[in-house]
C-alpha cells in the first residue's frame with residue numbers, strides 16, 4: 001500500500017522521478033525585474049517604494065486596514081504582543097502544536113507561554129480548552145484577567161492557524177472578549193486563508209504573517225503586522241523604525257525601540273510574489289483535493305479544511321494510525337525523494353518549555369504522534 005501511495009503522490013505533481021521538496025518557492029513572475037529595480041533605485045533598506053506597495057497589496061488582499069512590513073514573522077509577533085499590552089511577568093495563552101517562534105516571541109516580549117490543547121478538526125487552539133482554563137485557573141477583577149494562584153496577568157491569547165487551516169475564531173474571540181484577553185493571531189502560515197469570509201490575521205486585535213522562504217509567499221525573510229486599529233498601526237511603525245521622529249535630517253528618538261522593518265529589496269521580491277498568490281493558492285487547493293483522493297479508503301485521513309473555511313493548504317497533512325506508521329511512512333518517502341516530515345515536537349515537550357504551565361493536552365499529543373506533512377510547494381509542472 002505504501003509504495004502505491006508514494007507513486008500516486010508523485011503522479012499528482014506530474015514528476016515521475018527526482019526529489020520533490022516539502023516546500024520550495026517558485027519565482028515565475030516579476031521577481032528579478034523588481035529586485036533589480038530596487039537595486040538600481042539605491043533604496044535597498046527599510047525605506048522605499050516597494051515597502052509601501054507591499055503593505056498596500058497585503059491590505060487589499062486581506063482587507064486589513066493597516067499592514068506593517070517587518071524583517072521576519074518572529075519579530076512581527078514579538079512587536080504585536082507588546083502592542084497588545086504584554087509586559088514582563090505576564091502569561092500568554094497559546095497552543096503547543098506550533099513552530100517554536102510562537103513561544104519564543106512570547107518570551108522575547110517578557111512573558112511566559114501557557115500551553116492549551118488544539119482541536120481535532122482545525123489542528124489549532126481549542127476555544128473550549130481556553131474557556132475551561134480561564135474558568136478553572138483564572139480570576140477577573142477591574143477588567144484584568146489573572147492566574148488565580150500567582151496573580152500573573154493573562155495578557156494575550158495567541159491562536160495559530162496550523163498549516164493554513166483557520167482556528168474557530170468566533171468562539172475564541174467570544175471567550176477571550178468575555179475575559180478581556182486580547183487576541184493576537186499567529187497567521188504566519190495562513191496568508192490568504194479565510195474563516196467565514198474574513199482573512200486570517202485580520203480577526204484578532206493584531207495578526208502576524210511570515211514571508212520566510214518556505215511560506216506560501218516569500219520575501220526571502222520577512223513578516224507583517226496586520227491591524228484595523230489606526231493607533232496601533234502608527235505605534236507599530238514607530239517602534240519598528242527605531243522610534244525615530246520623522247524629519248528629513250534630524251535624528252531624534254523618543255523611545256528605546258527596534259529595527260524590525262522589512263528592507264525594500266525584500267519587499268520588491270514580495271510584491272512580485274503577491275502578484276501570483278491567487279495562482280499559488282489555487283494550485284495548492286487542487287493538489288489538496290488530489291491528495292484527499294489518494295488517501296480515500298487507505299485508513300489514513302487526509303486533513304481537510306474545516307467548515308466555513310477556505311484554507312491556503314500551505315502544508316498538506318495526513319494522519320496515519322500510529323507512531324510506527326508515521327515513522328515508516330516518513331522514512332520510506334524521504335528515501336524515495338519525497339520531502340515529508342512529522343509535525344513539530346509539541347512545544348511543551350522541549351526542554352526550554354517543559355516547565356511551562358499546561359492544560360490537558362491529549363489532542364495535541366495524539367495528533368503530533370500521527371501527523372505527516374506532504375510535499376506542498378507550488379511545483380511548476382503541477
Ligand SMILES: *Cc1c(COP(=O)(O)O)cnc(C)c1O
Pocket residue numbers: 072073074075098099101102160186188189210211212222223
Ligand atoms: C514561520 C512561522 C513564524 C515566523 O517565522 P519567521 O521565520 O520568523 O518569519 C511564526 N509562527 C509560525 C507558526 C510559523 O510557522
